Amino acid sequence: MEIAICDDCLSDIQELKKLIRKCTKNSDHVHFFEFHSGKDLMDGFRKFSVFFLDIYMEGEMEGVELVEQIRKRDSDALIAFYTAHQYPVSRIVRAKPFAYLVKDSVSADFMADLRMTLEEARKKEKDRAVVIPVSHDGVTHAIQLSDIIFIMRERTGSRIYLTREGAEKVGLLRDAGNCEEKELSIKSRVGMEEYYNELKDYGFLYAKVSYIINIRHIITREKSLVVMSGGIKLTVSRSRKKAFDDQLMSYWGQQRKEEM
Numbered sequence: 001m002e003i004a005i006c007d008d009c010l011s012d013i014q015e016l017k018k019l020i021r022k023c024t025k026n027s028d029h030v031h032f033f034e035f036h037s038g039k040d041l042m043d044g045f046r047k048f049s050v051f052f053l054d055i056y057m058e059g060e061m062e063g064v065e066l067v068e069q070i071r072k073r074d075s076d077a078l079i080a081f082y083t084a085h086q087y088p089v090s091r092i093v094r095a096k097p098f099a100y101l102v103k104d105s106v107s108a109d110f111m112a113d114l115r116m117t118l119e120e121a122r123k124k125e126k127d128r129a130v131v132i133p134v135s136h137d138g139v140t141h142a143i144q145l146s147d148i149i150f151i152m153r154e155r156t157g158s159r160i161y162l163t164r165e166g167a168e169k170v171g172l173l174r175d176a177g178n179c180e181e182k183e184l185s186i187k188s189r190v191g192m193e194e195y196y197n198e199l200k201d202y203g204f205l206y207a208k209v210s211y212i213i214n215i216r217h218i219i220t221r222e223k224s225l226v227v228m229s230g231g232i233k234l235t236v237s238r239s240r241k242k243a244f245d246d247q248l249m250s251y252w253g254q255q256r257k258e259e260m
Contacts, residue, residue, distance in 0.1 A: 055083040150213040153192040
C-alpha cells in the first residue's frame, strides 16, 4: 500500500504515520511518501493507494483546491482530510473526501475512521486487479473497474461508459481536444445483467432497470438523479430509490449521511 501524506507540519506527519502503522497488517507492505506542500505533491504526482491532506498549508493552495487538482489526474483517487481546522461543510462535501480526521483528537471514532479509510484503500487495490475483457475494432482490451462510470443495456449486449482516462487507454480518443460522449463508451456483446452479476460485489448497483453504475464515480446525489464523474447525470428510478440510497449512504459513511 502506497500512502501519500501532504502536510507542512513534520510532527503531524510522523504522528499520522504512527497511527496508520497501528491500523495496518504486516501483509499490507505500507510505503509512505511525504509532501510538504500542494505544489510538491503535484510536481511529483503519481497514483497512490490513498492521499491524506491537511486543509491549510502555509503559503500554499488549500486542501479543497488540491483535491480538485488531484482528481484531474486521478478521478478515482481516495482522499482523506487530516487537519486541525474546522471547514465549511458545503466545501468539504464538494471535495468528496472519504474521511475527515481531526488532529489532536485521537478518539475511538478517529481510529475507526482511519481503519475504514485504509480498508477502502485495500479494496481499491483489489479492484484494480479485476478487469473485464471487451473487444473493440478487433482488439480485446482489459478494462479496469475504476475506469467504468456506468454500463447501459442495449438491444444486443451493452454499452460501457468510461472515464476519459479509460477511453484513452483503449484508444477511443485520437486527440486531446473535446470529445463527444459516445467517444467515451465502448460496445460490448456481453449483456448488462451478466456484468451486474459479475460486478455487484465491486460497488456496481442498479439505478434504473436500463443501467448499472459504479458507486465510486458518484459525485453528488440529488433529488431524483446522481451526478457522476465527468458531469454525467443519471436518473434514479423511484422503485429503486431506497435500496440505492441505502447502499450509497453505507459507502459514503455515517458522517456523510448526516451532512446530507
